[in-house]
Amino acid sequence: MFDRRLIENFDWGFLGVISLICSAGLVILYSAVTAGADSAALHTLLKKQMIWMGAGFVIMAGSLIIDFRELDKLNLFIYVICVGLLISTYLFGQMGGGSRRWLVMGAVRMQPSELMKISLIISLAAVYSDNVVSQEGLGFRNLIKPLILCLIPFALIVKQPDLGTGLLLMLIAGSITFFVKVQKKVIFTLAGIGLAIVPLVWFFGLKEYQKGRILTFLNPDRDPLGAGYHIIQSKIAIGSGMITGKGFLQGTQNALNFLPEQHTDFILSVLAEEWGLVGCGVFLILYLILLFWGLNIAYACRSMFGSILAFGITVMIFWQIFINIGMVMGLMPVVGVPLPLISYGGSSVVTNMVGFGILLNISMRKFTKS
Amino acid sequence: MSAINKNPDRDWVKQRLIGASLCVLIVFSLLFLRLVYLQLIKGAEFRRLSQTNCVRLKSIKSSRGLIYDRDNRLVVDNRPAFDLTIVLEDSGPVKETISRLSLLIDEPYEELMDSIEKAGKSAFYTPMILKRDISRDQLAIVEAHQFDLPGIHIDVKPTRHYIYEKTAAHLLGYLGQINRKELESGQYPNVRAGDSIGRYGVEKSFESFLQGKRGGRQVEVDVNGRVIKVLKTVEPVSGKDLHLTLDLILQKRAEKLLAGKDGCVVAIDPGNGDVLVMASTPSFDQNDFIGGISSKKWRALMDDPGRPMNNKAIQAEYPPASTYKILTAMAGLEEQVIDRNSRFHCPGFYKFGNRRYHCWNRHGHGDIDVVDSLAQSCDVFFYQTGEKLGVDILAQYARGSGLGRPTGIRLAHERSGLIPTAAWKKKRFKEAWQAGETLSISIGQGFNLVTPLQMAVFISAVGNGGALYKPRIVKSVRDAKGNVVKAIEPEITGGLPTSKENLAIVKNGLLKVVHGDRGTARRIRIKDIDIAGKTGTAQVFSRKAGEKFDNKKLERTMQDHAWFVCYAPAKNPKIGISVIIEHGEHGSSAAAPVAMELIKTYLGGTNTDIMVLPANEAKQE
Numbered sequence: 001m002f003d004r005r006l007i008e009n010f011d012w013g014f015l016g017v018i019s020l021i022c023s024a025g026l027v028i029l030y031s032a033v034t035a036g037a038d039s040a041a042l043h044t045l046l047k048k049q050m051i052w053m054g055a056g057f058v059i060m061a062g063s064l065i066i067d068f069r070e071l072d073k074l075n076l077f078i079y080v081i082c083v084g085l086l087i088s089t090y091l092f093g094q095m096g097g098g099s100r101r102w103l104v105m106g107a108v109r110m111q112p113s114e115l116m117k118i119s120l121i122i123s124l125a126a127v128y129s130d131n132v133v134s135q136e137g138l139g140f141r142n143l144i145k146p147l148i149l150c151l152i153p154f155a156l157i158v159k160q161p162d163l164g165t166g167l168l169l170m171l172i173a174g175s176i177t178f179f180v181k182v183q184k185k186v187i188f189t190l191a192g193i194g195l196a197i198v199p200l201v202w203f204f205g206l207k208e209y210q211k212g213r214i215l216t217f218l219n220p221d222r223d224p225l226g227a228g229y230h231i232i233q234s235k236i237a238i239g240s241g242m243i244t245g246k247g248f249l250q251g252t253q254n255a256l257n258f259l260p261e262q263h264t265d266f267i268l269s270v271l272a273e274e275w276g277l278v279g280c281g282v283f284l285i286l287y288l289i290l291l292f293w294g295l296n297i298a299y300a301c302r303s304m305f306g307s308i309l310a311f312g313i314t315v316m317i318f319w320q321i322f323i324n325i326g327m328v329m330g331l332m333p334v335v336g337v338p339l340p341l342i343s344y345g346g347s348s349v350v351t352n353m354v355g356f357g358i359l360l361n362i363s364m365r366k367f368t369k370s
Numbered sequence: 371m372s373a374i375n376k377n378p379d380r381d382w383v384k385q386r387l388i389g390a391s392l393c394v395l396i397v398f399s400l401l402f403l404r405l406v407y408l409q410l411i412k413g414a415e416f417r418r419l420s421q422t423n424c425v426r427l428k429s430i431k432s433s434r435g436l437i438y439d440r441d442n443r444l445v446v447d448n449r450p451a452f453d454l455t456i457v458l459e460d461s462g463p464v465k466e467t468i469s470r471l472s473l474l475i476d477e478p479y480e481e482l483m484d485s486i487e488k489a490g491k492s493a494f495y496t497p498m499i500l501k502r503d504i505s506r507d508q509l510a511i512v513e514a515h516q517f518d519l520p521g522i523h524i525d526v527k528p529t530r531h532y533i534y535e536k537t538a539a540h541l542l543g544y545l546g547q548i549n550r551k552e553l554e555s556g557q558y559p560n561v562r563a564g565d566s567i568g569r570y571g572v573e574k575s576f577e578s579f580l581q582g583k584r585g586g587r588q589v590e591v592d593v594n595g596r597v598i599k600v601l602k603t604v605e606p607v608s609g610k611d612l613h614l615t616l617d618l619i620l621q622k623r624a625e626k627l628l629a630g631k632d633g634c635v636v637a638i639d640p641g642n643g644d645v646l647v648m649a650s651t652p653s654f655d656q657n658d659f660i661g662g663i664s665s666k667k668w669r670a671l672m673d674d675p676g677r678p679m680n681n682k683a684i685q686a687e688y689p690p691a692s693t694y695k696i697l698t699a700m701a702g703l704e705e706q707v708i709d710r711n712s713r714f715h716c717p718g719f720y721k722f723g724n725r726r727y728h729c730w731n732r733h734g735h736g737d738i739d740v741v742d743s744l745a746q747s748c749d750v751f752f753y754q755t756g757e758k759l760g761v762d763i764l765a766q767y768a769r770g771s772g773l774g775r776p777t778g779i780r781l782a783h784e785r786s787g788l789i790p791t792a793a794w795k796k797k798r799f800k801e802a803w804q805a806g807e808t809l810s811i812s813i814g815q816g817f818n819l820v821t822p823l824q825m826a827v828f829i830s831a832v833g834n835g836g837a838l839y840k841p842r843i844v845k846s847v848r849d850a851k852g853n854v855v856k857a858i859e860p861e862i863t864g865g866l867p868t869s870k871e872n873l874a875i876v877k878n879g880l881l882k883v884v885h886g887d888r889g890t891a892r893r894i895r896i897k898d899i900d901i902a903g904k905t906g907t908a909q910v911f912s913r914k915a916g917e918k919f920d921n922k923k924l925e926r927t928m929q930d931h932a933w934f935v936c937y938a939p940a941k942n943p944k945i946g947i948s949v950i951i952e953h954g955e956h957g958s959s960a961a962a963p964v965a966m967e968l969i970k971t972y973l974g975g976t977n978t979d980i981m982v983l984p985a986n987e988a989k990q991e
Contacts, residue, residue: 233425236416237416238405239408239413239417240413240419240420243410272408277410280405280409281402284398288394288395291394295394299383307383311387318394322397322401326401329401331400
């Protein structure tokens with residue numbers, strides 16, 4: 001039986017914000033692919049992105065039918081499927097740029113590590129909402145299961161190797177855990193262990209190029225030919241936009257292909273060059289609205305599972321925005337994290353849309369108690 | 371104590387969310403401040419930089435490691451090549467510039483325009499190659515007219531130079547441009563599209579050492595694309611040098627001796643497995659591969675019936691022929707089916723079943739023992755020894771002696787040869803082993819196949835008392851200052867399955883091959899140096915037992931291969947050699963003299979007719 005209240009409670013405003021960012025994203029992507037040297041090939045990217053977004057909206061709409069609380073029960077099932085996909089990627093995945101990240105199924109190329117983010121958020125929400133947590137927060141015992149849930153996909157993703165996505169996963173998981181609250185002594189102990197592990201990871205865990213990236217970030221002059229040069233060009237692009245920008249399709253840094261990956265990771269540079277501080281400011285505000293809306297959905301939800309879930313998805317979007325923008329502005333090491341809803345990339349678009357679908361779902365069912 | 375469970379406490383959630391919201395706000399403020407810094411405070415400066423697009427990246431190619439022979443003679447080095455490049459965006463009206471250039475350097479206008487078109491669309495401000503490796507004169511002209519030729523640049527690039535052209539081409543190998551698949555494999559992190567990597571020989575197997583690390587510069591350029599300021603530089607790191615075990619003088623001598631023939635010579639230091647010579651003819655010129663070999667030249671190489679692109683030392687498999695008798699003798703003595711004093715009668719044939727297996731000497735050798743059978747290469751003696759041993763025992767000894775398996779030399783494409791057993795034949799042909807086939811096997815005909823390198827390792831082991839070495843081609847890898855980065859130590863992979871006493875008997879026979887009155891290679895005797903060896907004549911196609919052809923009437927390609935394996939000096943060998951001359955007919959006349967000349971050169975120090983640059987001079991070249 002369909003409940004009329006679901007339609008009455010539908011969060012049109014949130015959908016509006018998402019649609020607005022998506023449309024703006026396509027405009028920027030258009031700019032990024034039009035000016036490039038091989039624009040014909042890149043234009044197909046724009047088409048593809050539109051198809052992915054369309055598909056994203058359909059999946060988002062479709063997922064609204066199922067009550068989000070079903071996810072609580074299905075969490076382990078989803079988790080196992082996603083880990084299975086990661087393992088198949090490891091076994092049969094397609095190589096690209098020296099790592100094995102893509103799984104090809106017919107015409108569709110997907111990155112299971114993207115879907116893993118959502119799956120982990122669901123699982124953590126399920127685990128934490130089941131636990132009776134004292135006022136002081138989670139103790140060591142409460143953290144064993146979540147830790148195992150995190151480490152399996154983390155290991156598989158780092159093995160690909162895709163350290164960026166792996167760390168993003170840990171950041172999301174960590175944020176959710178802190179949101180639920182952790183005992184002080186646990187925090188101190190973990191911090192201590194972390195400090196002890198860092199040197200070990202540095203000497204035994206990281207590949208040369210990964211160490212290189214971190215060192216380059218700390219000292220950009222170290223790699224003036226690679227990341228250092230990209231960051232310089234990206235900064236020139238952003239800075240040259242000044243207050244109002246050079247105008248739509250007028251970005252020279254973008255047009256002359258000085259930007260690396262201008263349609264994926266470095267797309268913000270295109271925005272900043274063509275629309276200036278004003279454009280970037282508007283964008284930051286749009287993102288801010290999106291994030292606060294998400295947090296508000298977490299607040300309004302009456303079930304603990306829903307609250308944690310909503311928070312987890314919001315935090316996932318937050319970290320991606322922060323890392324991507326920080327990276328193109330030279331505040332962070334260059335890691336391959338796309339800008340949500342703007343960067344080209346099917347798996348990323350679909351994952352974010354699924355996330356928004358879940359947020360809308362929680363929002364429209366916020367009044368039903370579990 | 372209040373607890374949170376499935377239905378959250380509003381206040382508690384609110385408190386947690388306010389904290390989160392604050393974090394988001396702070397982070398966003400930070401990002402915004404960064405934008406303000408880049409776009410407002412530094413905006414004007416970045417705008418200026420973007421308008422001139424003046425920060426470019428220029429790559430500096432690293433130079434590949436050099437290759438030296440065992441006595442530090444430079445064999446492979448790099449020379450500067452001057453490539454003419456154009457940055458289209460800087461060159462004004464391209465056609466005008468190109469036609470001016472075409473007149474100046476006397477190159478057809480169409481060809482230059484062609485190379486621009488061929489290069490296709492590349493990223494903006496990326497130099498395209500107009501013409502590779504221009505002459506010094508052209509270089510001088512272009513440099514003198516720099517200002518009339520906007521956007522035209524000279525790109526200096528270290529390029530591979532094989533100083534002695536075809537010398538040791540198979541061992542040294544050559545380079546080829548990296549292809550897309552290899553680039554995407556992630557195996558070559560320092561290599562970019564258009565770069566070359568080792569494709570063959572040590573250039574390939576030691577690629578990771580030889581390859582350096584590319585450097586580059588961030589530069590500021592003016593409107594004509596000329597560099598006005600270097601912002602940052604990363605110096606390229608040159609590749610590591612290889613010090614080979616190869617003896618350049620001996621190698622050249624071997625190649626000279628092989629000239630005009632199809633064949634192969636491998637010489638090894640029996641004391642450590644060092645490869646002193648690895649020559650295979652016909653050969654090719656590695657310099658032809660620099661900058662991509664022309665399809666015409668490539669076709670010619672591929673169509674040549676002498677297979678110049680094959681390193682016959684490791685890629686060609688031949689029946690070992692009579693050289694295999696060394697092994698049959700060893701196995702016979704060890705299994706005690708014969709001893710030092712056993713004699714068999716050779717009337718010129720051996721009757722087995724209702725067939726006659728002939729000895730090469732139709733008149734027969736009479737009553738003959740193992741030592742003289744080796745010296746005179748009596749087939750009948752070894753038919754009988756082999757018959758007593760059986761194919762499987764023989765195979766066991768052959769494998770134990772390093773035949774039928776790769777030697778483990780660090781070169782690609784090594785073949786393993788073939789040592790047949792009864793089980794192998796059953797599997798391969800679904801037929802039972804015939805006892806008669808064992809007779810062929812015991813004199814090295816039939817299914818047996820070995821590579822010249824395997825035979826060199828084997829004969830060296832006989833000479834050194836039984837140690838089978840893994841052939842070593844590179845002694846050490848060193849950096850530009852001469853510090854050893856990696857030393858490759860001699861490695862023993864096994865020992866001949868024989869006792870010292872029995873080996874001594876065999877060695878006695880081998881010495882008599884050269885120094886006995888009736889030895890098959892008595893003609894190569896030289897003063898003061900004892901040579902011990904074994905001749906062989908390998909049938910190119912199998913004939914029925916006892917069937918005899920007049921070799922002279924056969925076409926050249928049907929004629930027998932000539933083998934000679936030896937070591938010298940016999941008492942304390944310094945060199946082990948394996949020679950095969952394809953269609954050379956007789957080991958004694960075609961192959962043995964080659965070995966003798968090498969021994970003279972190596973141990974006698976006569977090398978008057980070989981031109982080799984002195985070590986220091988070559989380095990300066």
